[in-house]
Amino acid sequence: MSTLSDAQTDEHINLIQGSADVEWRYEMRRECQEILPGLLLGPFQASKSLDVLQSLGVTHIVCIRDKREAFSVRARFPDHFRYLVLDVEDNEDQNVIRLFPEADAFITQALSAGGKVLVHCNGGISLSPAFVVMFVMRHCHLSWEDALHLVQNRRYCISPNGGFLTQIKEYESIYKASVAVASFxxxxxxxxxxxxxxxxxxxxxxxxxxxxxxxxxxxxxxxxxxxx
Structure with a gap:
């Protein structure tokens, strides 16, 4: 029994820590990183090259943008990928929990169909990471701290703003309640x-x-x- 528990603990730690072989470089903030199998997170810059997206095997893209950025941050290749575009204000008062279920359903459907999803905002620092942390929390059954660390260990430059971080903490109780109801x-x-x-x-x-x-x-x- 203790051996199984130790194995589970090691698996949990390895899941959160990720690969120790990756050495983070500053220029990597302009690229996307794989957070979970089939789930990529990055900046808008990572969504601008059709060749790069196809080489990564991307099939779906979640484009999260501030309304003021709509003229530049947009779906560039609608004939090649399925898009979900969310207009979100990148400020601490924005309710991301309310918008998350649509992104969650889109990503889940894509991964279930064997697709590969890129989630991006403009910089890939605050807005899109908030959505990805909540997705990781829900689907890996992690605490908000472990989910945040998991994403940070793969994309070191993320830093959700204070309002998003508060909502990430609040979402833990929301998803746990839904799991409890579903298992009843x-x-x-x-x-x-x-x-x-x-x-x-x-x-x-x-x-x-x-x-x-x-x-x-x-x-x-x-x-x-x-x-x-």
Missing amino acids: PQGQMQRIVSRRKRDDDDDDETGVEDRKRALVDGDRDDAMAMDS
């Missing part, structure tokens, strides 16, 4: 729902009877007052 026995869930419905119906019937009784008592009191 369906039959038991239905029994709980049915029991709650019966309780609610009983409460409603009790409330109706109480109101009827109150009306009857009130009418009786009015009648006695008139007789007197």
Whole structure:
């Protein structure tokens, strides 16, 4: 039992740390890196060369951009790749949790079909990494810290802004709650729902009877007052 636990721990550490053979160089920030098998993260610069994208085997691209960048950060090769374009403000007040499910579904479908996905924003530093960290957290069942470290260990230059980092932390409880609900026995869930419905119906019937009784008592009191 302890051997299995140790093996799982080693696998967990290796997953987060990634390859120790990669030596990060400054110019690599202008390239994309593979975060998980089939999932690449990088800047807009990495999406501008058709030859490079095809050599990497990219089939799908998630283009995340600030609306003000729409004239330059755009889907350049729609005839060659499937695109998801998200207009997002790169500031701390932007709600990325609300926008994440669309990106999550797009990436999941692409990977399930054997595709390869590039996720990019303009610089590949803050905006697109926030989406990728949440994807890694959800699909690898990691804490927000481990997911962040996993992505940072493959693309060293990422630095989600404070607002995005707060939402990354919040997303951990959201995805864990969804996992808990999904793993809950369906039959038991239905029994709980049915029991709650019966309780609610009983409460409603009790409330109706109480109101009827109150009306009857009130009418009786009015009648006695008139007789007197």
